[in-house]
Amino acid sequence: MRKPAPASFEVMEDAELFTFLLSHFPNKNRDNIKTLLRDKQILVDGAVVTQYNHPLHAGQQVEVSPHKISGERDFHGISIIYEDRDIIVIDKHAGMLSMSDGKERHQTAYGMLSRHVKTEDAGNKIFIVHRLDRETSGVMMFAKSEKVQRLLQESWRDTVTERTYLAITEGIVEKDEGVIRSYLKESKALIVYSSQDPLHGELAVTRYQVLKRKGDFTMLKINLETGQKNQIRVHMKDIGHPILGDKKYGSTIDPIGRVALHAWVLAFIHPVTGEKLRFETPMPRKFMRLF
Secondary structure, eight states, X not given: OOOOOOEEEEOOSXXXXXXXHHHHOTTSOHHHHHHHHHXXXXXXXXXXBOOXXXXXXXXXXXXXXXXXXXXXXXXXXXXXXXXXXXXXXEEEXXXXXXXOOSSOOSSBHHHHHHHHHHXXXXXXXXXXXXXXXXXXXXEEEEESSHHHHHHHHHTXXXXXXXXXXXXXXXXXXXXXXXXXXXXXXXXXXXOEEEESOTTSSEEEEEEEEEEEEETTEEEEEEEESSOOTTHHHHHHHHTTOOBTTOGGGTOXXXXXXXXXXXXXXXXXXXXXXXXXXXXXXXXOHHHHHTO
């Protein structure tokens, strides 16, 4: 019995993936389309895409596979949301290490993805581009070659067009928006300290905007202009509103059983193709329960 061939469509003009699919499948509703994306049946130029708002450009090819892709792309602690021959983009869950800390080597995002790429070719490798703290969830990117890793790291400030976080802090942040600037330096005890002296650390700039206030909590949208270690966590402590659950930087309560920091959006220019990509991860349900 012949297997049904995937439906294939050429993109004629720029559009978002979800809108494109709805227009080409008038007999399917929004939930049907979401199911196709969830089951990894949508491919753009041969790469699986699960983001509904993935940008499409004229000349690209969109395929709809009649079959679900096997569950090897789902792991305990991470979910692959985009992969092509050069990069892998994941949603890292809270509690999962980005890479080995010297004690844990296998149950890390790096270790899982290394095993994943070797299923195709034993010689394949992945390379760290940036890190998320163990306690932080959200979108994270890896390179699949040293060349791509170097391209991304050397042009990070120009390549990354948006890096947005969600945080829930203790207390009510009075100002609707603000900018925090300081110089950060890590101690031998691995605690990052903030100073206004440029001779005592690396410049860190954090912009924040209040999204919600309720009771004794504030939900913030945070954008990074720099990417220093523990930057958001230290800067929230600096303004007197530590992130919930972050005992390391001054939090005294932990109502959701985790540090309430989530890497929400990562947008960047593809280092090889030049395509503009944007990935937005869902807001953790535990965050919403507080509001």
